[in-house]
Amino acid sequence: MTLTVAQLITETCQGLQTVDAPRLEAQLLVAQALGRDRAWLYAHGEDPAPEDVIQQVRQWALRRSAGEPAAYLLGRREFWSLDLKVGPEVLIPRPDTEILVETALSHLDEDSNASILDLGTGSGAIALALATERPKARITATDRSPLALGVAADNARHLGLDTRIQWLDGSWYDPLGDTRFDMIVSNPPYVAEADPHLGQLGHEPREALVSGADGLDDLRQIVAGAPDHLLAGGWLLVEHGADQGGAVRALFQAAGLSQVATLKDLAARDRVTLGCRG
The missing domain is CATH 3.40.50.150 (Vaccinia Virus protein VP39)
Known part of the structure; x- marks a missing residue:
């Protein structure tokens, strides 16, 4: 079953419980994979998440839960x-x-x-x-x-x-x-x-x-x-x-x-x- 954007964020959040701000980081990973900003996620939570995006986010979540910094996964830092x-x-x-x-x-x-x-x-x-x-x-x-x-x-x-x-x-x-x-x-x-x-x-x-x-x-x-x-x-x-x-x-x-x-x-x-x- 295809996940919606909101469901993908929830799934990712559940896999990041060892980090300080799991929901924020889940949103950042999903937004990066989609090529969107976080504001877009709120308006499009019910949109279907493309399969390649789902797989990319799952790979990133595994690496993040293993300790790799989010900044390196995202390739950017403010x-x-x-x-x-x-x-x-x-x-x-x-x-x-x-x-x-x-x-x-x-x-x-x-x-x-x-x-x-x-x-x-x-x-x-x-x-x-x-x-x-x-x-x-x-x-x-x-x-x-x-x-x-x-x-x-x-x-x-x-x-x-x-x-x-x-x-x-x-x-x-x-x-x-x-x-x-x-x-x-x-x-x-x-x-x-x-x-x-x-x-x-x-x-x-x-x-x-x-x-x-x-x-x-x-x-x-x-x-x-x-x-x-x-x-x-x-x-x-x-x-x-x-x-x-x-x-x-x-x-x-x-x-x-x-x-x-x-x-x-x-x-x-x-x-x-x-x-x-x-």
Whole structure:
């Protein structure tokens, strides 16, 4: 018997009881398979679901119930109200990272033509959000993964921002020579190698998550190199783990940065540290 759209959503929801919002995710999967938005589902619940759609949704539901992130199944994730392409090549943008964007924007006038560097750009989420909010800013983004840079460039083209950002292939500051910037932002890997939560993140690229025994290896490189790539009065802002605020502030201070502070996320956990080159 052919299922209606509403019945397919109900069946899918029943198979996703281990996820946080099963009905929402069921709707998203069905809408994606149909090439429609969620609003369309409400008006067409009694329409018959095509057989190929039913089979596709059932396959996705099995993968999702096995732990594969919905963003990878859908091939997209919203960040800063931007519709971003994502895949296994890149880390899925998190809402916590919007704290980093908000903090950066608070240090940039609306008509600022500041030069901004995004280190380890991944999907391009941070660079694209800043480009959207500060249309005169000059933005450079680096990543050591050519596949990630391809995803970021695709997102820029989709958003009409492809002429606004320079994408450079290389690890951290390697592709930059002696270029200096008004601001450096980064959401680098910061998970410790033995962190027990890594088991829940097995579908995401390990190199975008893990950074040595204490999770600080990449942050050490970024902070230590910042003074040589910041203009006088320029700011460094980094995202880090909830238990790393003190250690990251110490790195900033050792690098000679001033006005060092750590900001908390919506759950009142340390999330972003910033400092200024005098």
